[in-house]
Amino acid sequence: MKVLLAEKAGFCYGVRRSIDIAFKALNNKDSSNVCSLGPLIHNPQMVEKLKEQGLEVVEELEKIDHNTVLIIRSHGVHPETLKRAQKIARKVIDATCPFVKKAQHLTQFLYDEDYLIYIVGEAEHPEVLALQGFACEQAKVVASASEIKAINKKSKIGIIAQTTQNPKNLAEVSKALSTVTKELRVFNTICNATLLRQKSALKLASTVDIMIVLGGKNSANTSRLAVLCKQIKETTHHIETADELKKSWFKGGEIVGITAGASTPDWIIEETVLRLKKWFNN
Ligand code: SF4
Incomplete structure (x- = not known):
């Protein structure tokens, strides 16, 4: 079985930047209480990983106090929310995508x-x-x-x-x-990251036997990728991690294509590629 990865897959610039900002804040010795306003990205595995490192998710500003270092996620926030956060938190780190x-x-x-x-x-x-x-x-x-x-x-x-x-x-x-x-x-304030991922996923889907779309089930852009791929390749499967792969999906197939939404971390992509290569001695 041949495993091919879409040319453009996984983290976009803004998401990668927000994750880097979060890790930097967590590694700073002064930051004892680091929170993000809402989940930093739409990927449960990455949010869990950040939680293990100490990043708490708060949904409302009422949940933070003067000791909190608050990270604003890449989607940005209402200007009034930003102003209020700056009054309450010890520090606000704005990770809004440029x-x-x-x-x-x-x-x-x-x-x-x-x-x-x-x-x-x-x-x-x-x-x-x-x-x-x-x-x-x-x-x-x-x-x-x-x-x-x-x-x-x-x-x-x-x-x-x-x-x-x-x-x-x-x-x-x-x-x-x-x-x-x-x-x-x-x-025209459209960012082409989503479009580029869709284009390269569709290009790949038309040349493979099975298509795997990786990313959070709560991620709108990953779900959209899966819907588009399924229109071209009926044998498309949307999964969050390699553990969801089933050997039966690949029976009779020769080439599997992999793509991932803009909020899917590299390690999930790598794990999936490795699992498939291991299964099929590739
Ligand atoms: S605008 Fe959105 S999709 Fe584009 S780079 Fe920024 S976070 Fe990613």
Whole structure:
């Protein structure tokens, strides 16, 4: 059995950076009480590993005190939450991904310049909730062009995208809004990490007999990878660790492809590759 790994798989830049920041904080002798506001990433195994090293997950600021070193995860937080955290915690380490930060600054810019702001994304996603904060909750969030409701002709409209959006979706929303305004500013704040992982997973899926998608079942981007791969390769399996592999999946197959979401750590990928190589004397 041949084992092939997708060209782009596993941690994206922002997630790797937040993990590095967390380990650095945990290794600092002054940091006795290190917490993250919400799980640092959507991967239960990595969150568990960080917990073993001392990183506690808190869901609310009420759970922290003046001894806490608080890490803000890569999705970012509402500006008011950041301000409150800075008042309560001993230290706040902002691990917001720089691409998300850029989207936040551009939202703020559009708000300050009196644009009617549209955010293309999922209304309940933490990244979008934080972006709303930079628009003083005045932005309209749409998942697609079909959600755009009739608006009074506004002289200025600005568009921001959730970083994981699909470029086609952003283009459709931009096209729809261009007909109702005299001035449209579109900031393409999409990060291509998700798209690159999807493209290389699909390329690989079309050339193998079995496809394994690695990553948290709670990770939206990994689940999406699995759905896309399954459309091309029916024999796609979404698992979190090598322990979930079943020998029966590989009967009659010659090539297995492996991909992993942007929040899947390298050691889970390596363990899976090694397990398969061991099983099939590769
Ligand atoms: S997907 Fe892109 S924007 Fe999101 S954390 Fe990763 S690098 Fe940053």
